[in-house]
Amino acid sequence: MFRIQVIAIVTSILFLLYIVRLIIKGKLREEYSIVWIVCTVILILFSFWRDGLAVVSDLVGVYSPPNLVLIATIFAVFIYLLHLSVVVSKLHSQNKQMAQDIALLKEKMEKK
């Protein structure tokens, strides 16, 4: 085992533990944690399986393995950002609905 492998594995596991801790403390909702857990598991997998990256690059026809890492990471980040925008939009419309209901209810209460 190479030194960099050990560092990668330890970092990944620490990151995974941190995510688990956030969920337990109720600071991160399970549905938003899935993507983080999956990413970390992939990191750990490739830390153990050193030739894996070369094998996968060969499979999809990428000449230089680091390029695959970059592309895959950027793509994953984009998808996750889009997901977050959807979540924010949903919160926005729920927030609006609630504010309006509060204003209408307040008026009703004051009339009595």
Added chain:
Amino acid sequence: MKIATIVPAYNEEKAIANVVSDILLVAQSQNLAITVIVVNDCSKDSTSEIISKLNCVALDLPVNLGIGGAVQTGFKYAFENGFDYAIQIDGDGQHPASEIPKLINASKENNLDVVIGSRFMSKEGFQSSAVRRFGIKYFKWLNRFLVGIKINDSTSGLRLINKKTLEIVSEYYPDEYPEPEAIILYSLNKLKIGEVSVNMKERQGGVSSISSVSSIYYMFKVTLAIIYTFIRIKFKK
């Protein structure tokens, strides 16, 4: 016949009292059953205290929703309380209350669901800035292109809607810069839209929801919103 006038107000402490009393004066002189509904969009000044002392229904939003969300709150109130008509009048004094009977008569005479008070049908009164006029021309073209109706002043906030329309807008009304988008919404819901010529004044207080810096963003955002609304309604059925 119950009429609601919905006045969205954001930081309008200077103008709001006059706007409300003008509307009430018109109601009295024309013998109309008008209820004034002021929606305070979480103003930072004393708008909230002022409207609570006025002879009106005061709706206080706990957070700032923007003009669309504020107006929709008024629509929801009008719909829940069984009003026949709702008239939107800006809180900054741009829209003279004396034009209210004109809108109501136009709706009755021509059996219209939506009546828009337009400042461009005749060249009288305040005509607004060149940039805004260009934007309005553009929206006129976009409306004609998408739904085939000709509206001269699609950014006008002075408009009347009836009960049937109230039901639709309580369900969905655009948030930001809602006026041009709402026209598409109305016409795709097969509502009859008409326009009457009105005089507008220059604002007495407050700032426009559209500043000159953000006018490009405004055009872009509204164009997108219009196209999305178009697709959403057109292909849902």
